[in-house]
Amino acid sequence: MQKKSLLLIMSIFVAGAIVGQSGNTALDYYNKGVEYFNVKNYELALASYSTCIEKDPTYTKAYYNRGNCALNLQQYDNAIIDFNQTIKLDPGHSKAHLYKGYCYLLKGEYSTCISVLTEAITKDPGLTKAYLNRGTAYMKSNNYEMAINDLNVAISKGEHTYTAFLNRAICKSKKDDINGALADFNAASDVKPDQVVTSLEKSKIYLKLNKWNEAISELTSALRKTPSDGDLYYYRGYAKLMLEDLPGALNDFNICLQLNPGHQAAMQNKAFTTFKLGKFDEAVMDYTNLLKTDGKNPELYVQRGTCFLETKSYDRALTDFSDAISCKKDFAEAYFNRANVYTKMMDFKKACNDIRESVKLGYAPAKAHVNNLCN
Numbered sequence: 360m361q362k363k364s365l366l367l368i369m370s371i372f373v374a375g376a377i378v379g380q381s382g383n384t385a386l387d388y389y390n391k392g393v394e395y396f397n398v399k400n401y402e403l404a405l406a407s408y409s410t411c412i413e414k415d416p417t418y419t420k421a422y423y424n425r426g427n428c429a430l431n432l433q434q435y436d437n438a439i440i441d442f443n444q445t446i447k448l449d450p451g452h453s454k455a456h457l458y459k460g461y462c463y464l465l466k467g468e469y470s471t472c473i474s475v476l477t478e479a480i481t482k483d484p485g486l487t488k489a490y491l492n493r494g495t496a497y498m499k500s501n502n503y504e505m506a507i508n509d510l511n512v513a514i515s516k517g518e519h520t521y522t523a524f525l526n527r528a529i530c531k532s533k534k535d536d537i538n539g540a541l542a543d544f545n546a547a548s549d550v551k552p553d554q555v556v557t558s559l560e561k562s563k564i565y566l567k568l569n570k571w572n573e574a575i576s577e578l579t580s581a582l583r584k585t586p587s588d589g590d591l592y593y594y595r596g597y598a599k600l601m602l603e604d605l606p607g608a609l610n611d612f613n614i615c616l617q618l619n620p621g622h623q624a625a626m627q628n629k630a631f632t633t634f635k636l637g638k639f640d641e642a643v644m645d646y647t648n649l650l651k652t653d654g655k656n657p658e659l660y661v662q663r664g665t666c667f668l669e670t671k672s673y674d675r676a677l678t679d680f681s682d683a684i685s686c687k688k689d690f691a692e693a694y695f696n697r698a699n700v701y702t703k704m705m706d707f708k709k710a711c712n713d714i715r716e717s718v719k720l721g722y723a724p725a726k727a728h729v730n731n732l733c734n
Contacts, residue, residue: 695713
């Protein structure tokens, strides 16, 4: 009786040991990795696939899936290693080539990306994302013709995605196919109406075409979606400036600078706008701020000097025009403006010398004054 009981206990123990081992095979860890991947827990998925590979170093799908985990975790070099191992075990694995090429695209290594994706397309000509990504790599390399060719194929094969239309629109814009670009921007907007970049890119086309009202409309639409984007206010302010809506332009430049105090283009256009509005003291402060970061720019000295001239601060104007000439010895406009200051200060000899130098340098407005001033 005791022996029988002992055998029963032993059988239970062995059975328990077998049950305890289930869930520890390479396949079990692979399946667990799939579960984690499907809920986007890439760290745990990666760990499960790694254990799967430890148990079976030839498990091709585990390398491929682990590569995708690393890709989603932005560990591009690790992803490339896994995709290479996938290809080594299965040379015909076109998707491993696809995602390996995508990693190189995200790393900014565009020529390598193009080479890898070309191999992917050779293995599977129906791989639409390979055309999309290769087209994007061509676009990033400024090869817009090849980019358009690939994006055409991707779209014709059903890749009717926001990225496909947007990138093709950008390429067409770069090649001055304005109508084609606008059509693709509209198609991109149909796919994702809430994307700001589409309105921004369309506005750039309108700005390039001097269609200021259309640009303002697109930028206003974009600002409803992203009211904290300083660049959008800058571009809209520029369009308003071109329409001579000076108060509107100034307001947009001010908002841009509140959001992005270091925006140089906004600072410069704000200074120009305040000058045009006759707010010379404010313009002086704007140009002074610009000169703190660009102290060798002769244009800024001339512009600030002109503000001082308007406020009859002749000594300060004289200093700025002289500094402009120090920065640029052949700056004809600076000589002309300094001649104007010398005239205000009744120093006609120096005024004559500067006006003659301005004429010598080919500044047309100086020619109308040289005879009267020097005689």
